[in-house]
Amino acid sequence: MFKRVFAWDLAVSVAIFAFTLAIYILTLSRSVYFGDSGEFIAVAKTLGIAHPPGYPLYTILAHLFTLLPFGNLAFKVNLFSAVTSSLTVVVAYFACLKLTKNRLASASASLFLAFSYLFWLYSLVAEVFALNNLFIALIILISLHIFANPANKKLFYLLAFVFGLALTNHHTIIFLVPALIFLILANNPKLLLNPKFILLNSLFILIGLLPYLYLPIRASQDPLLSWGDPETLDRFFHHILRRDYGTFILSPLTGKKFFNLDAILFYLSTFPKSFSFVGVILGICGFFFLFLTNKKGFYILLTAIIFLGPVFTIVTKSSADPLQKGVLERFFLASFPVFTIWICVGLTAVINIFRKWLKFFVYALILLFVFPLVSNYPKVNQSKNFIYEEYGRQIFEILPQNSLVFFSHDEVSMISQYLQTAQGLRPDLKLVNFTLLPAQWYKENLQRRYKDLQLPWDKFTRSNSQIQAGETICRQVVPVYQTFTDRWQTNAFPRNAQNCSYLPFGLLVRLREGGAQITDEEIGKELEFWNKVNSNPGGRTVTDLRTQNVLYTYSDLETFLGVTLIEAGQIEKSLNILHSAFEIYPNAVTAEVLSKKYQELGNFDKAIEWKEKIVAIFPKLATIHRDLGYLYLEQKNDKKKAYYYYQKYLHLSPEAEDKEQVELIVEKLKKDI
Numbered sequence: 001m002f003k004r005v006f007a008w009d010l011a012v013s014v015a016i017f018a019f020t021l022a023i024y025i026l027t028l029s030r031s032v033y034f035g036d037s038g039e040f041i042a043v044a045k046t047l048g049i050a051h052p053p054g055y056p057l058y059t060i061l062a063h064l065f066t067l068l069p070f071g072n073l074a075f076k077v078n079l080f081s082a083v084t085s086s087l088t089v090v091v092a093y094f095a096c097l098k099l100t101k102n103r104l105a106s107a108s109a110s111l112f113l114a115f116s117y118l119f120w121l122y123s124l125v126a127e128v129f130a131l132n133n134l135f136i137a138l139i140i141l142i143s144l145h146i147f148a149n150p151a152n153k154k155l156f157y158l159l160a161f162v163f164g165l166a167l168t169n170h171h172t173i174i175f176l177v178p179a180l181i182f183l184i185l186a187n188n189p190k191l192l193l194n195p196k197f198i199l200l201n202s203l204f205i206l207i208g209l210l211p212y213l214y215l216p217i218r219a220s221q222d223p224l225l226s227w228g229d230p231e232t233l234d235r236f237f238h239h240i241l242r243r244d245y246g247t248f249i250l251s252p253l254t255g256k257k258f259f260n261l262d263a264i265l266f267y268l269s270t271f272p273k274s275f276s277f278v279g280v281i282l283g284i285c286g287f288f289f290l291f292l293t294n295k296k297g298f299y300i301l302l303t304a305i306i307f308l309g310p311v312f313t314i315v316t317k318s319s320a321d322p323l324q325k326g327v328l329e330r331f332f333l334a335s336f337p338v339f340t341i342w343i344c345v346g347l348t349a350v351i352n353i354f355r356k357w358l359k360f361f362v363y364a365l366i367l368l369f370v371f372p373l374v375s376n377y378p379k380v381n382q383s384k385n386f387i388y389e390e391y392g393r394q395i396f397e398i399l400p401q402n403s404l405v406f407f408s409h410d411e412v413s414m415i416s417q418y419l420q421t422a423q424g425l426r427p428d429l430k431l432v433n434f435t436l437l438p439a440q441w442y443k444e445n446l447q448r449r450y451k452d453l454q455l456p457w458d459k460f461t462r463s464n465s466q467i468q469a470g471e472t473i474c475r476q477v478v479p480v481y482q483t484f485t486d487r488w489q490t491n492a493f494p495r496n497a498q499n500c501s502y503l504p505f506g507l508l509v510r511l512r513e514g515g516a517q518i519t520d521e522e523i524g525k526e527l528e529f530w531n532k533v534n535s536n537p538g539g540r541t542v543t544d545l546r547t548q549n550v551l552y553t554y555s556d557l558e559t560f561l562g563v564t565l566i567e568a569g570q571i572e573k574s575l576n577i578l579h580s581a582f583e584i585y586p587n588a589v590t591a592e593v594l595s596k597k598y599q600e601l602g603n604f605d606k607a608i609e610w611k612e613k614i615v616a617i618f619p620k621l622a623t624i625h626r627d628l629g630y631l632y633l634e635q636k637n638d639k640k641k642a643y644y645y646y647q648k649y650l651h652l653s654p655e656a657e658d659k660e661q662v663e664l665i666v667e668k669l670k671k672d673i
Helices: 002-027 037-046 056-066 073-100 103-114 117-121 129-148 153-167 171-187 189-193 195-208 210-219 233-240 261-293 295-308 310-315 325-354 359-380 387-398 410-422 440-449 466-477 520-534 545-567 571-584 588-600 604-617 622-635 639-652 659-672
Strands: 404-407 430-433 483-485 500-505 508-513
Touching (some): 002 073, 037 056, 056 073, 056 129, 073 103, 073 325, 103 117, 103 325, 103 359, 117 261, 129 295, 129 325, 153 171, 153 195, 171 310, 189 195, 195 210, 210 233, 261 310, 261 325, 261 359, 295 310, 325 359, 387 410, 404 410, 500 520, 508 545, 520 571, 545 571, 588 604, 604 622, 622 659
Parallel strands (some): 404 483
Antiparallel strands (some): 500 508
């Protein structure tokens, strides 16, 4: 009997693995994806060291996939995510089966996970989240076995080892600690008072952490990519504790609020987006049925999902701003294996209720995963997404020989590592991360990599501001090198600086000595470049937030050309360019420039139209509501709309300096209306 059951489960798990992997390969990215993928592919190929905390386990395992005899480099490393995710789905199946004893519901629920939007998307690209999902699913499965055998200490030791190993891939696993403590308290609380038990579990966690030894060992060999150069003990802990960012900070652009309701609402919105409303309804049903039937299991899973989701957004001060959503949503994946258990419990309850009357209907429930499969397929398919690689190649193609590029954003940073380090393109280019220049390890890394690069190294220190560093570059570097940067609105290179001129150069900004103006010939080349970009809009109807970040960069740099043309007095050309920039991505800066220009031209209908587009992008941006109130009142004499926008301004900015003045306007409008 046992052999027959095992054979059934083995057959089902193999079928699930093969089916999901086939779909993943069909939709797998053949290129590099925006985010950290460029760096991860590069470190996987070269056995380098990635950004903090280093991701040693991912690097080692992904490197094995670079040795496959088929596919291009990006495909091979992306395939690692696909295989890992298929394994996660299988583990989720066994976890569901352990809890519900229902093979049909377990298979269906695991396939809900497989084809949920975010889980599927990060199964197709080179990122660490697929491997993190596997560890979370394994921890859930082991925890369920502990429920069944609370006296089996070996299960606790296995759990400790897997937890330690998971930490060498991604630190979000720490947010499972409260649920694991609850697991011990609910099953065998005396173990927490047992010194031998605590000592042995600590030992197994340390054994799991051994892949971190890769960092100092590899750093001592001076690989091409060695972020943080964690060869010494101090640098090692600095790196794994993410001190460059802040241990619990997702990115330098993270929010400042301790509690951000928008971020939590964004977290909740990912469930219907990913699992479809069918999956969410089943998950909610499972939530309540688990509470009624298994309170210990209910509270452990509830603790896990609360800490992996809402508590995570609070601790990391996460922001749900449009350009930060793509950064944030990836971290919500950690909740998905837990939610899958709820879906399975919900399915089991439905099956048990209807089994007596609608037997065929019960067997058809396994096909419910088709809802997320069908709805998410066109949104998630990455097989023809080459936008980010094309972005990088367009930069590399137009840069003059031996150019020096200072960048401070991930767009240029990650694609340059992929193209130059992993693909070996344009070794003549000097690519410098401006934000890392004060770090001694980074200076040493640059000097090893670009032996002929001469910079005033001593001027880039922690004590100097970015503005001072930018002035140093303008005075001492720009006269020597053909110098470029990646943004036209930065603290380091303000446009009103006296020592530098900032001119459009395709998808970059050219730095020249102060006073230089763009020539008619350069304008012609810029228009030719952007006409070529705008004439090939294929693939821009993407829905994933990370690729939209790349489109924002296109829009931002084309907007810079539009602003430059306005300053050069070429108004008609500038308006055409700005309209094209907004078509690429609905950029609020573009809309503001257009609104301001139309206002100057006396076209107030157009000015209002573009202001309202900004409101659609940033509905909580107070100053735009005030501007609209002014335009409707002074230029259109529309007192009702003026009243609405002024009221909205006061609501969004209750401490505004001009509060009293605006309140007087509102009172007068109220009487007039």
